[in-house]
Amino acid sequence: MIPGPFTFHRPSSLTDAVTLLAALGDDARPLAGGHSLIPMMKLRMAAPEHLIDLAGIAELKGVREDGDAIVIGAGVTQAEMVRSELLATKLPVIRETSLLIADPQVRYMGTLGGNVANGDPGNDMPALMMALDAAYVLEGVAGERRIAARDFYNGAYDTALGPGEILASVRIPIPPAGQGAAYEKLKRKIGDYATAAAAVVLTLKGDAVAGCAIALTNVADRPLFAEDASAAAIGATLDTATVKRVAELAKAITDPAADGRGPADYRREMAGVMVARALLKAASRAKGA
Numbered sequence: 178m179i180p181g182p183f184t185f186h187r188p189s190s191l192t193d194a195v196t197l198l199a200a201l202g203d204d205a206r207p208l209a210g211g212h213s214l215i216p217m218m219k220l221r222m223a224a225p226e227h228l229i230d231l232a233g234i235a236e237l238k239g240v241r242e243d244g245d246a247i248v249i250g251a252g253v254t255q256a257e258m259v260r261s262e263l264l265a266t267k268l269p270v271i272r273e274t275s276l277l278i279a280d281p282q283v284r285y286m287g288t289l290g291g292n293v294a295n296g297d298p299g300n301d302m303p304a305l306m307m308a309l310d311a312a313y314v315l316e317g318v319a320g321e322r323r324i325a326a327r328d329f330y331n332g333a334y335d336t337a338l339g340p341g342e343i344l345a346s347v348r349i350p351i352p353p354a355g356q357g358a359a360y361e362k363l364k365r366k367i368g369d370y371a372t373a374a375a376a377v378v379l380t381l382k383g384d385a386v387a388g389c390a391i392a393l394t395n396v397a398d399r400p401l402f403a404e405d406a407s408a409a410a411i412g413a414t415l416d417t418a419t420v421k422r423v424a425e426l427a428k429a430i431t432d433p434a435a436d437g438r439g440p441a442d443y444r445r446e447m448a449g450v451m452v453a454r455a456l457l458k459a460a461s462r463a464k465g466a
């Protein structure tokens with residue numbers, strides 16, 4: 178319950194924040210909504226000597242359209258994503274997923290940036306961002322670089338974020354007409370991390386799948402982009418046999434932990450069930466789009 182002592186910093190610009198982070202090195206951690214970091218500090222599983230609070234940085238706020246992308250500031254909270262008119266119109270699956278994360282109080286504080294930068298395989302936004310083919314905009318003292326969400330996750334709490342880098346925003350391609358998306362999450366109760374969850378983004382041409390991207394949450398030490406499963410759906414109609422084959426290919430790349438959510442075999446099976454449900458829901462949405 179009691180964290181270790183730390184020095185608190187509140188920079189008012191992104192430049193000041195990255196300069197501070199680079200200077201303080203491994204002893205410092207960015208603080209966003211604090212709803213993953215502070216629980217870890219209270220258990221003394223994290224004991225940073227410096228917290229760099231990002232809440233005073235205006236550049237990290239806001240949801241906007243920029244060319245062919247929707248850009249969401251890393252500091253945008255889950256509650257703000259639920260309320261965003263722009264997201265409701267262009268990317269409603271973000272609202273759907275946000276509402277499956279945690280509970281109202283956590284969503285008032287927890288940010289998109291914290292959720293995707295955290296590196297906990299239980300977080301829901303990373304798989305969705307992989308399915309949507311989002312890019313993460315990282316800011317460091319040397320400037321800005323972009324990396325695909327699909328290339329960002331190396332393992333549990335191990336990401337491509339370099340020393341001194343802060344995630345500034347997430348860029349999501351504006352969905353083409355006729356795209357459908359769904360996020361299906363199995364959990365034991367409100368506020369629980371997924372036993373298994375799947376994000377599916379697809380487009381249809383007639384009854385056949387023209388494009389498909391599938392990603393999985395909490396069934397390995399990192400979020401997974403299911404490349405073979407996604408490819409297997411393309412060109413097919415989503416009949417029972419195809420859905421089963423795609424789900425099997427997705428299950429094949431999982432390596433779930435056995436924990437209070439059940440044994441590994443059960444969680445692998447549930448990953449397949451979530452993929453099948455998300456595929457059918459995304460397809461029916463693509464038809465209605």
Ligand SMILES: Cc1cc2nc3c(=O)[nH]c(=O)nc-3n(C[C@H](O)[C@H](O)[C@H](O)COP(=O)(O)OP(=O)(O)OC[C@H]3O[C@@H](n4cnc5c(N)ncnc54)[C@H](O)[C@@H]3O)c2cc1C
Pocket residue numbers: 206207208209210211212213214215216231251252277278279280283286287288289290291292294295299300301302338342343344345368369370371
């Ligand atoms: C009861 C409870 C239930 C929850 N249930 C779920 C759930 O079902 N699904 C889910 O996805 N999440 C869940 N969460 C986690 C919640 O969504 C967190 O808020 C989120 O994972 C982290 O976001 P944050 O803004 O709070 O980040 P913080 O806790 O402030 O930071 C998390 C980590 O990311 C780093 N970080 C934060 N922002 C940046 C940035 N811009 N650049 C670089 N590094 C950064 C921090 O240094 C830290 O290491 C739950 C949390 C609680 C307390």
